[in-house]
Amino acid sequence: GWVKQQFDPMQKIGELRKQLPELLLSLNDMxxxxxxxxxxxxxxGGH
Numbered sequence: 001g002w003v004k005q006q007f008d009p010m011q012k013i014g015e016l017r018k019q020l021p022e023l024l025l026s027l028n029d030m031x032x033x034x035x036x037x038x039x040x041x042x043x044x045g046g047h
């Protein structure tokens with residue numbers, strides 16, 4: 001049961017949805033960090 005809980009996608013999505021407003025507020029406070037993250041993702045994408 002524990003493993004099922006740990007890896008249950010719907011539960012993870014529910015947790016993310018609860019945290020999403022806080023995450024968005026954090027991103028609004030840190031646009032530079034967001035830019036850096038996007039650049040890193042682009043670099044990892046092989047561009």
